[in-house]
Amino acid sequence: MTNIKTYNAISAKGLDYLTAHGYEIDGEGDPKGIILRSQSLHDEPIADSIRAVVRAGAGFNNIPVEELSKRGVVVFNTPGGNANAVKELTIAALILAARPVVGAIGFANETRGGDVSLRTEVNKGGYRGTELAGKTLGVIGLGNVGSKVANTALALDMDVIGYDPGLNANTAWRIDRHIVRAKTVDEVLEQADYVTVHIPYTEKNHFFINADRLAKMKPSAALLNMSRGGIVDDLAAKDALDRGALHVYITDFADEALFDHPKVIITPHIGGSTIEAEDTSALMAARQLDEYLTTGNIINSVNYPDIDEPFVTKYRVGIIHENVPNMISQISKFFGDNGINIEQLSNRAVGAYAYTLVAINDFTPEQQEYVKTALDEIPHVILTRRYVNDMI
Numbered sequence: 001m002t003n004i005k006t007y008n009a010i011s012a013k014g015l016d017y018l019t020a021h022g023y024e025i026d027g028e029g030d031p032k033g034i035i036l037r038s039q040s041l042h043d044e045p046i047a048d049s050i051r052a053v054v055r056a057g058a059g060f061n062n063i064p065v066e067e068l069s070k071r072g073v074v075v076f077n078t079p080g081g082n083a084n085a086v087k088e089l090t091i092a093a094l095i096l097a098a099r100p101v102v103g104a105i106g107f108a109n110e111t112r113g114g115d116v117s118l119r120t121e122v123n124k125g126g127y128r129g130t131e132l133a134g135k136t137l138g139v140i141g142l143g144n145v146g147s148k149v150a151n152t153a154l155a156l157d158m159d160v161i162g163y164d165p166g167l168n169a170n171t172a173w174r175i176d177r178h179i180v181r182a183k184t185v186d187e188v189l190e191q192a193d194y195v196t197v198h199i200p201y202t203e204k205n206h207f208f209i210n211a212d213r214l215a216k217m218k219p220s221a222a223l224l225n226m227s228r229g230g231i232v233d234d235l236a237a238k239d240a241l242d243r244g245a246l247h248v249y250i251t252d253f254a255d256e257a258l259f260d261h262p263k264v265i266i267t268p269h270i271g272g273s274t275i276e277a278e279d280t281s282a283l284m285a286a287r288q289l290d291e292y293l294t295t296g297n298i299i300n301s302v303n304y305p306d307i308d309e310p311f312v313t314k315y316r317v318g319i320i321h322e323n324v325p326n327m328i329s330q331i332s333k334f335f336g337d338n339g340i341n342i343e344q345l346s347n348r349a350v351g352a353y354a355y356t357l358v359a360i361n362d363f364t365p366e367q368q369e370y371v372k373t374a375l376d377e378i379p380h381v382i383l384t385r386r387y388v389n390d391m392i
C-alpha cells in the first residue's frame with residue numbers, strides 16, 4: 001500500500017478518499033506523498049521517497065517549494081477550496097470594523113442584575129457604529145478570495161475598487177463590472193474607507209502594507225489582513241493606530257506586538273476554518289495527489305506546469321526536467337533509439353521547469369527497467385516516473 005504522511009487536522013473527506021483508493025495514512029512504509037495545512041516544512045526533513053506535497057489550502061509559504069522543485073517533488077495547493085470561508089470571515093471583519101460589536105457584547109454581559117433592559121438602553125450610546133453601505137472598499141488581490149469579497153461588498157451597497165496586476169483569466173471574468181479596477185495600489189489606499197488584502201505571502205509581498213502605504217490611507221480607514229502575517233508591517237500599523245492615522249486593524253494572524261491594543265481585533269488564523277472549506281480542500285488535495293501518483297497528471301501545481309490528459313494507453317512516463325532547449329527532441333529520440341513507440345507526447349513549461357508526459361502502449365519489462373534509470377542520465381532531467389493503467 002502506498003503510504004501518505006499527513007500534518008495538521010486533515011478532514012476525513014480527504015483521508016477517506018485516499019483509503020478508499022488503496023492508500024495507507026501515516027503508516028510505517030516510506031511515504032510517497034504529504035498532505036498538510038499550515039505546518040511549516042521549512043525545517044522538517046522531507047523523506048527521499050516523497051514525490052508530491054499537497055497543501056490543503058491556498059497559501060504555500062510554509063513549504064520549501066524551490067528546494068523541492070530541484071528534487072522533482074510536485075507541490076500542489078487547492079485554489080478556491082476555502083475561498084468562500086475566507087470571504088465570509090472578511091465580511092464579518094468588515095462589520096466588526098464598522099460596528100463596535102465586540103465591546104458591545106462585553107458591555108451587555110456586564111449589565112447583569114437589576115433592570116437589565118434599562119441599563120442597556122440608557123448606556124448603549126457608546127456602541128454606535130457606521131454603515132458599510134455607501135462606503136468604499138479597496139480590495140488588494142482579486143484572486144479566488146478577493147474576487148468573492150469584492151462581489152459580495154457590492155451586494156452590501158459598497159463601492160468597490162480593486163487592484164491586482166497579475167489577475168489571471170480564470171478569475172478576471174468572475175469580477176463584477178461595477179468593480180473599479182485600479183492601475184496602482186495607491187489609488188486603492190487613497191480612496192478606500194476599508195482596505196482588505198488578499199495576496200500570497202512571498203518575498204516581494206513582505207510588508208506590502210508598510211509605513212509608506214499606511215500613510216496613503218485615510219486616517220478614518222480600517223485595514224483588514226486575512227492573508228498572512230508579514231504582508232502587513234504590524235509595528236507600522238500599530239504606530240499608525242496610536243497616532244490616529246488608522247482607525248482599526250483586524251488581522252487573522254496573531255502578533256505579540258498587537259495583543260490588547262484597543263483598536264486591533266485578532267483572530268487565530270481561522271479564515272479557512274469551516275467544515276465546508278476543510279472538507280473541500282482536503283478532498284481536492286486527496287484527488288490531486290492520487291491523480292498524480294497513479295496517472296502522472298498534474299493539477300494545481302505551484303512549482304511545475306499542469307498537464308491533465310486522459311490516460312488511454314497502457315503506460316505513461318512522466319519526466320520532470322529543467323526548461324532548457326532541446327529537451328523534447330532528446331526525450332523523443334531516447335524513446336525512438338530504444339524501440340519504444342510514442343502514442344502521445346505532452347509538454348508544458350512554467351518558469352525554470354517543464355514536464356513531459358509520454359504515452360506508450362508497447363513497453364516490455366526490460367524497456368521499462370532501462371527507461372527508469374537511463375532517462376535520468378539525460379542532462380537537465382530531474383525525475384522520471386512510470387505509470388501503469390490498470391484499466392487496460
Ligand SMILES: NC(=O)C1=CN([C@@H]2O[C@H](COP(=O)(O)OP(=O)(O)OC[C@H]3O[C@@H](n4cnc5c(N)ncnc54)[C@H](O)[C@@H]3O)[C@@H](O)[C@H]2O)C=CC1
Pocket residue numbers: 057058059060079080082083086140141142143144145146163164165166167168171198199200201205208226227228252269270271272273
Ligand atoms: N486566513 C486564512 O485562513 C486564509 C488565508 N489565505 C491567504 O490568502 C491568500 C490569497 O488567497 P486566494 O485568493 O485563494 O489566492 P489566489 O492565488 O487565488 O489570489 C491571489 C491574487 O493575489 C494577486 N497578487 C499577488 N501579489 C499581488 C500584489 N502585490 N498586489 C496585488 N495583487 C497581488 C495575484 O495576482 C492573485 O490574483 C493566500 O495566498 C493565503 O495566504 C487563503 C485562504 C485561507
Ligand SMILES: O=C(O)CCC(=O)C(=O)O
Pocket residue numbers: 037038056057058059060082269271272273
Ligand atoms: O489550513 C488552514 O486552515 C489555513 C488556510 C490558509 O491559510 C490557506 O489556505 O492559505
